[in-house]
Amino acid sequence: MYKFLLSSRWLGWFALVCALAAICAFLGTWQLERRDAIKEDIGWVETNYSADPVPFAEAARYFEEFDPSAEWLPVEMTGVYDTANQRIVRNRPLNGRPGYEVLVPLKLEDGTAVAVNRGWLAIGNNEAGWPDEVPAAPEGEVTVTARLKPAEPALLRGAPAGQLASIDLAEYESQLGYPLEQAAYVLMDTEDPAPETRPQAAPKPSLDEGPHLSYALQWYAFGLLFFVGLGYAARQEAWNRIESGEDEEWEDDDADELHSAAPAPRRTRPVRKRRGPTGEEEEDALLDSQGF
Incomplete structure (x- = not known):
């Protein structure tokens, strides 16, 4: 039913999906690393700023x-x-x-x-x-x-x-x-001593981690969806083949190949059975015996 997945076209689609999923995984990991760096900076702010x-x-x-x-x-x-x-x-x-x-x-x-x-x-x-x-x-x-x-x-x-x-x-x-x-x-x-006027003081740094965690989860989800989409497409292809009869033709071709590959059985000449006389032959023989 799913033998078509071994075709070059479907193997190419599978390779493409793997590549796209790897890119999504890389981007998700990058977002997590950015989040870790920001959390570390926030830790220094919380520890040092008001010390x-x-x-x-x-x-x-x-x-x-x-x-x-x-x-x-x-x-x-x-x-x-x-x-x-x-x-x-x-x-x-x-x-x-x-x-x-x-x-x-x-x-x-x-x-x-x-x-x-x-x-x-x-x-x-x-x-x-x-x-x-x-x-x-x-x-x-x-x-x-x-x-x-x-x-x-x-x-x-x-x-x-x-x-x-x-x-x-x-x-x-x-x-x-x-x-x-x-x-x-x-x-x-x-x-x-403090001057009468001074430049505007810099504000305290933000303690917000930002959306990096949600971005990372989104990238991982995208990578998973590529495989889900490929599986759905394969399922649809299989149903289409069944409805159009292509799958049966594939099986018949395989069966023919198997039969052609197997050695042909040895054929023996049929023995002809000897048959007895027919009814007409028996009647002719009876008439001959009575002199007619």
Whole structure:
């Protein structure tokens, strides 16, 4: 009934379904891996974001080699802003609005320099490519509480003078002319003394895992449905063959092939049986015997 499944056409369909199902399985696993990464990030936010600030001396190793488990950890630092080397970071949207971020080096008492992201500014109306106003950083000694963030990779695009395409600390250091911590920067929370105005503070990261789990289940379901669809098509094909008689013809052909393949039985010549005289012959013989 289902011998047609061994034909090249149906074997090709089966191979195609297997390939499509494998792609769906890969995409489902990828979604689960993304969910796991987001859950890990959420764990660091829950652990570190509201923790008590640690002094820079305890967190100094994270600026030399970043540890993902330290992301969002508040760090307290005291130093002086190098406002002359302030930079504007381009293409930094916030809540769907285009804008910029303000990056300023903070020179600490021991001579170490750390990049401080002071916050977000909306795109300006007065001059294209620049915010309308950049609130000044406090002058003199200032104590900054800020959260650890890893340095960003370099982007394959440039930026005007006074701006950066990303928080690429290696590029920033090349513009400063003095050493800058390379593995991490900090996202400002508070400054003491506090300025009258400051850039908009970054919001707390979302704790939403997103739809990755549902997407993964959908991809796995799609992969399974390919096999269900193939099975349904095979069932329909079998019924169509039965109704049209193709399946019986297939069986007759197979039977003929089997008979033709089997050795022919040895034929013997039939033996002719001797028959007795007929009624007419007996009557003729009786007349002859009486002289007629």
